[in-house]
Amino acid sequence: MSRHARAARFAYFDIALTMLIGLAIAAPSTAQEKRYDPGASDAVIKIGNTAPYSGPLSSNGIIARTEGAFFKMINEQGGVNGREIEFISYDDAYSPPKTVEQTRKLIESDEVLLLFNQLGTPTTMSVIKYVNAKKVPQLFIAAGGTIFGDQKTYPWSMGFQPSYxxxxxxxxxxxxxxxxxxxxxxxxxxxxxxxxxxxxxxxxxxxxxxxxxxxxxxxxxxxxxxxxxxxxxxxxxxxxxxxxxxxxxxxxxxxxxxxxxxxxxxxxxxxxxxxxxxxxxxxxxxxxxxxxxYSKDPADAAWKDDPGLKRFSDFMAKYMPGEDKNNFYVVYGYNAAQALVEVLGRCKDDLTRANIMRQAEALNQVHLDMLLPDVTLSTSPADHYPIEQMQLQKFDGQNWVRFGSAMKGR
Structure with missing residues (x-):
C-alpha cells in the first residue's frame, strides 16, 4: 500500500473514531433526558388515590370524582408534557384497614408513580409509615393533620390544606x-x-x-x-x-x-x-x-368576573354537568388536581419519585384558579405545608360572606 493510501486510510479511521466518540458522548446525554420510575413512561403517568366513596364520609367522595374529571380534561388537552394521566382511585370507605389494603394494591400491584390526595387523618396515618418506607411520594394529602407537614419524620409525604x-x-x-x-x-x-x-x-x-x-x-x-x-x-x-x-x-x-x-x-x-x-x-x-x-366560593358575587372562576365554571359545565359547582368539596378537588398538574409539569422528562418530591418542595407563591387572591402555595424542603392562609367568613342564610383579612394560624 502506498504512503498516500495509508495516510488516507488512517485519516478515514480518525474521522470514524471521532464520530464514534461523539456518538458515545451524545448517547448518555440523550438517555438522561428521560428518566422514569415505576408508573411513568413516554405515554402515561400513573397516579394512585384512596377516597370514601362509601361510609360515613361518602359526601367527600366527590373530591376524587372531581379530580378524575380534571385529569380527563388535561388528557384531552394533550396531557402533561405529552403524557396522559392514569388516575386509579379506590374506595376505602374511610376505614383505615381498607386504606391499608387499597394503598398496598396501588403501590405493589398497580405500580403507581405516586399517591395523591388520599383523604382522611386516621386513614392516612394507617399507611404513612409504609408509604415512606417505600419512598413513594404521597402528595397533597386531603387532611389537615399537623403530622402531614412533618418533613423530618415523613419526608415523602406532604399536606395540602392548612393544618387543623x-x-x-x-x-x-x-x-x-x-x-x-x-x-x-x-x-x-x-x-x-x-x-x-x-x-x-x-x-x-x-x-x-x-x-x-x-x-x-x-x-x-x-x-x-x-x-x-x-x-x-x-x-x-x-x-x-x-x-x-x-x-x-x-x-x-x-x-x-x-x-x-x-x-x-x-x-x-x-x-x-x-x-x-x-x-x-x-x-x-x-x-x-x-x-x-382559603378558597373562593363560586356563589360569591365578588368573583363573577374572575378569570379563575370562569375556567372553573367552564370545566364544570363540560366535565361535571349536573354537579353543584358551589359544593366546597368540588372546589377543593379542582384546586388539588390543578396543584398536582403544576408539579408534574415541572418534572418535565425526569419522572422519578425523587424529582417529584424536589419539584413539590420548590413551589413559590403558586396561585390556583379557586384560591382566594391572598392565598398561594409555597413549599421548601423544610416546609411541607403548601397552604397556610385562611379568611374568616359568616353564613348569611344563602352564601358565605368573608370578613377581616387572610391570616395564618401558625
Missing part, C-alpha cells in the same frame, strides 16, 4: 379577642382529627382556655350525635365550637335548632359545604355560623 391546628388556632384567637368571657362547648371526633383540632383551639385561646366548660367527643361509627348536643347545651355554653365531619356537622346544626340552642357557632372548615352540610341541616338553621376558608 393552624385553622383551629385562628378560631381560638377570634373567640379570645371577640368573646373574652364567653363560655365554650366543643364537639369533636374521638380520633386524631379531633385531637388535632382541640390542640389548636386551646393554643389559640391562650389564657382564655378556661372558658371551655364542656368537651364532648363522638365516634365516627355512631348513627347520630343527638345526645352529645343535648349535653353541650346544658353545659350553659354561649359558644358552640363544632369540629365534626360533614355528616355529623349537619346533624349538630339541625339538632341545635331543634332544642332551641342558639349559641355563637364556629364550624370547622372541612364541613363548610353548603350543598353537603348546610342544606341538609337547613339553611336557616345555619345562619350566622362562622368558619374559615
Amino acid at each position: 391546628q393552624s385553622e383551629t388556632r385562628i378560631y381560638g384567637r377570634y373567640l379570645r379577642e371577640n368573646y373574652p368571657t364567653g363560655k365554650i362547648a366543643v364537639l369533636s371526633s374521638n380520633d386524631d382529627f379531633g385531637r388535632d383540632n382541640i390542640k389548636g383551639l386551646k393554643d389559640g385561646l391562650g389564657d382564655a382556655v378556661g372558658n371551655i366548660v364542656a368537651e364532648v367527643t363522638y365516634e365516627t361509627s355512631a348513627p347520630t350525635i343527638d345526645s352529645e348536643l343535648v349535653r353541650l347545651k346544658f353545659s350553659g355554653a354561649s359558644i358552640f365550637v363544632n369540629f365534626a365531619s360533614a355528616k355529623f356537622a349537619a346533624q349538630a346544626i339541625k339538632k341545635a335548632a331543634e332544642i332551641g340552642w342558639k349559641p355563637v357557632h364556629i364550624l370547622h372548615g372541612n364541613s363548610q359545604s353548603i350543598s353537603a352540610v348546610l342544606k341538609p341541616a337547613g339553611l336557616e338553621n345555619a345562619r350566622d355560623i362562622i368558619t374559615a376558608s
Whole structure:
C-alpha cells in the first residue's frame, strides 16, 4: 500500500473514531433526558388515590370524582408534557384497614408513580409509615393533620390544606379577642382529627382556655350525635365550637335548632359545604355560623368576573354537568388536581419519585384558579405545608360572606 493510501486510510479511521466518540458522548446525554420510575413512561403517568366513596364520609367522595374529571380534561388537552394521566382511585370507605389494603394494591400491584390526595387523618396515618418506607411520594394529602407537614419524620409525604391546628388556632384567637368571657362547648371526633383540632383551639385561646366548660367527643361509627348536643347545651355554653365531619356537622346544626340552642357557632372548615352540610341541616338553621376558608366560593358575587372562576365554571359545565359547582368539596378537588398538574409539569422528562418530591418542595407563591387572591402555595424542603392562609367568613342564610383579612394560624 502506498504512503498516500495509508495516510488516507488512517485519516478515514480518525474521522470514524471521532464520530464514534461523539456518538458515545451524545448517547448518555440523550438517555438522561428521560428518566422514569415505576408508573411513568413516554405515554402515561400513573397516579394512585384512596377516597370514601362509601361510609360515613361518602359526601367527600366527590373530591376524587372531581379530580378524575380534571385529569380527563388535561388528557384531552394533550396531557402533561405529552403524557396522559392514569388516575386509579379506590374506595376505602374511610376505614383505615381498607386504606391499608387499597394503598398496598396501588403501590405493589398497580405500580403507581405516586399517591395523591388520599383523604382522611386516621386513614392516612394507617399507611404513612409504609408509604415512606417505600419512598413513594404521597402528595397533597386531603387532611389537615399537623403530622402531614412533618418533613423530618415523613419526608415523602406532604399536606395540602392548612393544618387543623393552624385553622383551629385562628378560631381560638377570634373567640379570645371577640368573646373574652364567653363560655365554650366543643364537639369533636374521638380520633386524631379531633385531637388535632382541640390542640389548636386551646393554643389559640391562650389564657382564655378556661372558658371551655364542656368537651364532648363522638365516634365516627355512631348513627347520630343527638345526645352529645343535648349535653353541650346544658353545659350553659354561649359558644358552640363544632369540629365534626360533614355528616355529623349537619346533624349538630339541625339538632341545635331543634332544642332551641342558639349559641355563637364556629364550624370547622372541612364541613363548610353548603350543598353537603348546610342544606341538609337547613339553611336557616345555619345562619350566622362562622368558619374559615382559603378558597373562593363560586356563589360569591365578588368573583363573577374572575378569570379563575370562569375556567372553573367552564370545566364544570363540560366535565361535571349536573354537579353543584358551589359544593366546597368540588372546589377543593379542582384546586388539588390543578396543584398536582403544576408539579408534574415541572418534572418535565425526569419522572422519578425523587424529582417529584424536589419539584413539590420548590413551589413559590403558586396561585390556583379557586384560591382566594391572598392565598398561594409555597413549599421548601423544610416546609411541607403548601397552604397556610385562611379568611374568616359568616353564613348569611344563602352564601358565605368573608370578613377581616387572610391570616395564618401558625
